[in-house]
Amino acid sequence: MTCGDRATTGVDPPVRVRHDVAMIARFKDLVLDAADARALGAFWARVLGGDLVEAGDRDTRILPGAGRSAAEGIWVNQVPERRTGRTRVHLDLRLDQPDPGSLLAAGSRLVREPDSEIAWWVLADPEGNLFCAFPPGDGTAAGPIALVVDASDPLAQATWWAAMLGGRVRHRTDPGQALLVEAAGFPWGRWVFDLAPERRTVKNRLHWDVDLTEPTPAALIRAGATLLREPDASARWWVLTDPEGNEFCAFPPA
Helix, strand or coil: CCCCCCCCCCECCCECCCCCCCCCEEEEEEEEEECCHHHHHHHHHHHHCCEEEEEECCEEEEECCCCCCHHHCEEEEECCCCCCCCCCEEEEEECCCCCCHHHHHHCCEEEECCCCCCCCEEEECCCCCEEEEECCECCECCEEEEEEEEECCHHHHHHHHHHHHCCEEEEECCCCEEEEECCCCCCCCEEEEEECCCCCCCCCCEEEEEEECCCCCHHHHHHCCEEEECCECCECCEEEECCCCCEEEEECCC
16 A cells, blocks of 8 residues: 655656636545444544534534644545445545554554555554554644545546646656645645556545536536436435546535
């Protein structure tokens, strides 16, 4: 499993993304599927220092703690199926102490310790979703620091999302990583796309929502998104996938 906070050697100059037309969407929310939304939501609320609230239909929502952006809140949705397959979307966290002891005490499981190849811990939450934890860093507050997505073509994925949400792309040719920064509405420092040879085979347990700037997602579809589901009586949003098959939800303008 790769993570987003690496040394800056091998970073190419920023790829400037043109915006000749209006921005298509902006980042809205991060959403985590759960077999037990209350229990998993309680775990992540403890880890992130937020408050857990009931959201109806057995879903929960983690409200960010004081001093954090409202966009850092996370929805935890109750789903019937349990996690299967490899996690392709995860969070990187910055610790406020030199080891992940508080994360283990909260209910996470240690998967891999730092070694000669990596400088971070890999852990799993109570439902087996992997995430990475980094030691304290100068000038970096504790909490989420990056959203990391496996990709067969990191640069293409980062460039596509930059065209949808704005921002700038930085491409790391070694070890095959592209960073999207300054995307509209994105609450953390970096959105990271990491090279992974295998394609997605199961539904991601972690996905993101976007707010559209137009009444429909037609511009997203013209750009290469695939429509999976239209709004209906139970949901006012569209479900789509990006060019590598990652699901996301698109909401109409408020």
